[in-house]
Amino acid sequence: MPSTDVTTLIRTELPRLAGSLRKVGELILEDPAAVTHCSAAELGRRTGTSQATVTRFCRAIGLDSYQHLLIELAQERGRGESSDWGSAEIGPDISPDDSLERVVQVVGTADLRAIQQTIDRIDLDAIERAAQAVARARRIDVYGVGGSGAVAQETETRLFRIGCAVRGWTEVHGATTSAALLTPADVAIGISHSGATRETIEPFELAKERGATTIALTADSRSPLARAADVRLISSSSETSFRTGSIGARHSALMLIDCLYVRVGQLSYQRASASLALTDHIAGAHAVKSRRTR
Numbered sequence: 001m002p003s004t005d006v007t008t009l010i011r012t013e014l015p016r017l018a019g020s021l022r023k024v025g026e027l028i029l030e031d032p033a034a035v036t037h038c039s040a041a042e043l044g045r046r047t048g049t050s051q052a053t054v055t056r057f058c059r060a061i062g063l064d065s066y067q068h069l070l071i072e073l074a075q076e077r078g079r080g081e082s083s084d085w086g087s088a089e090i091g092p093d094i095s096p097d098d099s100l101e102r103v104v105q106v107v108g109t110a111d112l113r114a115i116q117q118t119i120d121r122i123d124l125d126a127i128e129r130a131a132q133a134v135a136r137a138r139r140i141d142v143y144g145v146g147g148s149g150a151v152a153q154e155t156e157t158r159l160f161r162i163g164c165a166v167r168g169w170t171e172v173h174g175a176t177t178s179a180a181l182l183t184p185a186d187v188a189i190g191i192s193h194s195g196a197t198r199e200t201i202e203p204f205e206l207a208k209e210r211g212a213t214t215i216a217l218t219a220d221s222r223s224p225l226a227r228a229a230d231v232r233l234i235s236s237s238s239e240t241s242f243r244t245g246s247i248g249a250r251h252s253a254l255m256l257i258d259c260l261y262v263r264v265g266q267l268s269y270q271r272a273s274a275s276l277a278l279t280d281h282i283a284g285a286h287a288v289k290s291r292r293t294r
Contacts, residue, residue: 005117006063006072007032008236012219013061015194020049024057028073036073040066062222111251117236118252122259130231131263133213134159137187140166141207143175144191145199151191151217151253158261163268163275175203184211192216193235193249195223204228217256219249233260 007029014025027047028035035043041051043066058069094106134140140159144152149170156168169175182188188207192200195218205228208214216229219236226232235252265272 005076005113006069007076008117009061017057017060020047020053021057021060023047023049024054025061028069032073033077036070036077114236114249114252115255118234118255121234121236122256123232123234126231126233127256127259127263130215130233131260131267133187133215133231134164134189134260135264135267137213138165138185139182140164140187140189141175141178141182141203141212142166142168142189142191143179143200143203144168145170145172145197147250148191148193148197148200148253151250151257152189154254155189155191155257155261158257159264161275161279162261162265162272164264169203172199172202175199176206179203179206179210179212182207182210182212184213186210186212187215188212189215189217190225190229191218191253192223192225193219193253195220195225197225201225201228217253 010025010029014022014029017025024043024047027043038046039051040054044050044052044054047053054066058064058066063069063072094103098106142152142155144150149168152168152170156166159166167178169178179188186207188204190200190204195216201224204214204216204225208228208230213231214229215231215233216223216225217233217235218225219234220226221232221234226234233256235249235256
């Protein structure tokens with residue numbers, strides 16, 4: 001298991017679990033510290049299930065055993081207690097009566113945690129393979145809708161700036177049309193927090209059929225999007241009230257895109273440098289000059 005919080009893993013997997021397995025996950029998230037003092041049989045009784053169900057739950061989220069779960073929970077608690085940004089004292093829930101100071105602390109802590117978890121679990125080989133493919137690609141498609149659509153558009157903006165022939169698609173008809181025109185010389189990047197968004201998977205799978213190199217950016221390494229990819233970039237999220245799913249994951253996804261962007265810039269240094277030199281003046285030329293006052 002990657003070095004990341006097991007509670008984040010459970011939150012990611014929970015929507016795909018049903019019935020008794022979901023009950024086990026929900027109780028663990030409700031009070032992770034208390035679970036560390038429970039046996040598998042006791043946790044089964046508390047959830048109205050059984051010891052066997054608890055064991056099945058552990059395997060469903062990718063852990064070897066209940067003992068493995070307890071170790072991960074204890075390590076997560078230890079990381080929180082030693083953290084410089086105090087995640088042990090600040091939970092994810094925001095109530096209507098909370099002060100603005102607490103809101104800022106909770107949101108900031110969640111974003112920092114998500115980015116750190118992504119760094120801890122980052123696959124350098126995957127980043128390198130993705131960057132190599134993007135740097136030499138004839139054309140690059142980026143697919144994403146909703147919150148992931150914003151990440152797709154940001155990906156287009158960054159890669160376009162360093163001379164890549166890239167287009168971000170946030171509408172399925174246009175994305176699918178573009179995917180149908182790809183070749184083995186091209187790259188398709190699919191972005192979806194859940195990895196199960198049909199509007200993203202459809203053009204992504206078509207791009208793969210056309211022979212393009214496929215790169216998935218998702219929080220779920222076992223999702224349909226990840227399974228269809230040649231290269232997988234896995235992000236994390238740390239949710240709070242009002243900020244669930246792709247909203248909470250956007251910062252860590254953008255961090256991965258930043259790593260990819262910089263590495264592509266390194267691999268295509270002459271082209272990237274020339275492109276930046278030709279465009280550096282544009283923002284400054286459109287800045288409003290302040291008026292001097294006497």
